[in-house]
Amino acid sequence: xxxxxxxxxxxxxxxxxxxxxxxxxxxxxxxxxxxxxxxxxxxxxxxxxxxxxxxxxxxxxxxxxxxxxxxxxxxxxxxxxxxxxxxxxxxxxxxxxxxxxxxxxxxxxxxxxxxxxxxxxxxxxxxxxxxxxxxxxxxxxxx
Amino acid sequence: xxxxxxxxxxxxxxxxxxxxxxxxxxxxxxxxxxxxxxxxxxxxxxxxxxxxxxxxxxxxxxxxxxxxxxxxxxxxxxxxxxxxxxxxxxxxxxxxxxxxxxxxxxxxxxxxxxxxxxx
Numbered sequence: 431x432x433x434x435x436x437x438x439x440x441x442x443x444x445x446x447x448x449x450x451x452x453x454x455x456x457x458x459x460x461x462x463x464x465x466x467x468x469x470x471x472x473x474x475x476x477x478x479x480x481x482x483x484x485x486x487x488x489x490x491x492x493x494x495x496x497x498x499x500x501x502x503x504x505x506x507x508x509x510x511x512x513x514x515x516x517x518x519x520x521x522x523x524x525x526x527x528x529x530x531x532x533x534x535x536x537x538x539x540x541x542x543x544x545x546x547x548x549x550x551x552x553x554x555x556x557x558x559x560x561x562x563x564x565x566x567x568x569x570x571x572x573x
Numbered sequence: 574x575x576x577x578x579x580x581x582x583x584x585x586x587x588x589x590x591x592x593x594x595x596x597x598x599x600x601x602x603x604x605x606x607x608x609x610x611x612x613x614x615x616x617x618x619x620x621x622x623x624x625x626x627x628x629x630x631x632x633x634x635x636x637x638x639x640x641x642x643x644x645x646x647x648x649x650x651x652x653x654x655x656x657x658x659x660x661x662x663x664x665x666x667x668x669x670x671x672x673x674x675x676x677x678x679x680x681x682x683x684x685x686x687x688x689x690x691x692x
Contacts, residue, residue, distance in 0.1 A: 451663040452671045455656060459678050466644060550681070 442504035445511070445567055450500060453560055456552060457497040463549065464490035464541045471538070479538035485525055489541045489553075492518050496560070505568075512564045519557040522546060526554065575624055575690060582617045582649070583683035589614050589653075590676035597669035603660040611657045611672065614679070618649045636691025645686045652679045 446454050468486035476483055492514055499511040526545035529536050539548060546553030589610050593603065625646045629635075635642035656675030660668035 447663070448665060448667045449670075451659055451667050452674060455659055455671045455674055458655070462648065470640065470644070 442502075443508060443567055443570075445500045445503045445508060445564070449563055450567070453556070453563060454497060454500050456556055457493055457500065457560075460541075460549070460552065460556065461490065461493045461497050464493055467541065479536060482536045482538050482540040482543075485540040485542065489518075489521065492521065508564055508567060512561065515557040515560045515564065519554075519561070522554045522557065575621070575628055576687065578617070578621045578624060579683050579687045579690070582614070582621055583680045585614045585617055586653075586676045586679040586683065590673045590680065593669045593676065594673035597666045597673060600666045602664045602666065602668050603657075603672055607660075607669070607672065608657060611653050614676070615650070615653045615657075618653070618679070622646045622650050635689050637689040642686070642689050645682055645689060649679060649682050649686065652676075652682065 444450075464486055468483055468490050471479075471483045472487060496511050496514045496518065499507040499514070522542045522545060525540060525542035529540070529543040536543065541549065542553055545551060592610060593607055596603065596607065625642065629639060629642070652675055653672075656672045659675075660672045662668070663671065
C-alpha cells in the first residue's frame with residue numbers, strides 16, 4: 431500500500447478488535463490443526479493418500495496466511511485476507527464436493543473433506559464469517 | 574485414571590464454555606472469577622499431561638500412536654492459556670466469546686484424546 435493512500439492521522443485498520451479476536455482464535459486453531467496434521471501425515475504415510483495430504487498442507491498454508499494478515503491489520507492485509515477467505519471458501523466447497531462425489535480418490539480424509547465435518551464444519555463457516563467481518567471492517571474504516 | 578481425568582477435564586471445559594458464553598451473552602468481558610475458572614481447567618490439563626507421560630513411561634501405549642497422543646496432550650495444555658491472553662487483549666464481550674470458543678475446542682480435543690488413548 432502506498433503510504434499516501436493512508437488517511438492522515440489514522441493507524442492501520444485494526445482487524446482483531448471485537449469479533450475479529452474470535453476469528454483469530456478459530457483461524458489459529460485451524461492453523462495448528464492443519465499444519466500439525468499435514469506435517470505428521472506427510473512425514474509418516476504420504477504414499478497412502480498423497481492427494482489428501484497435499485490438500486491438507488495447502489489448507490494449512492492458506493490458514494496461516496489469513497491468520498497473519500488478520501493480526502497484522504491494515505488495508506492491504508484486509509484485501510489479501512478477503513481474497514484468501516474467498517479462495518478458502520472455494521477450496522472447501524470444491525474439495526468437499528469432490529470427496530463426496532469421488533471418495534475413492536481419497537483413501538484418507540483431508541481437512542476439507544465433507545465440507546469440514548470432522549472439524550465441526552468450522553472450515554466452511556469460518557470463511558463466510560470472515561468475509562462479512564472484513565467487509566464490515568472496511569465500512570468502519572471509511573467512517 | 575487417565576480416562577477419568579479426560580472426562581473430568583471435558584466436563585470442566587464445557588462448564589467454562591457455558592460460563593464465558595453467558596458472560597458474552599450479557600455483554601461482559603472476562604472477570605477475575607473467569608480467570609480463576611480458566612486456571613482450574615488449565616491445572617486439570619497439566620495434571621493430565623503429567624499422568625499421560627507417567628502412563629507412557631510405565632509401558633502403556635496409546636492405541637493410535639505415541640506422537641499423536643503427546644501432540645494432543647500439549648495442545649490441550651496450551652488451549653486455555655492462549656484464549657486467556659486473548660481475552661485480556663480484548664476487553665469486551667468478544668473476549669468472553671473467545672474463551673468460550675477455546676473451551677469448546679478443548680472439550681473436542683479431550684474427546685479425540687480419549688479415542689487416541691483407546692478409551
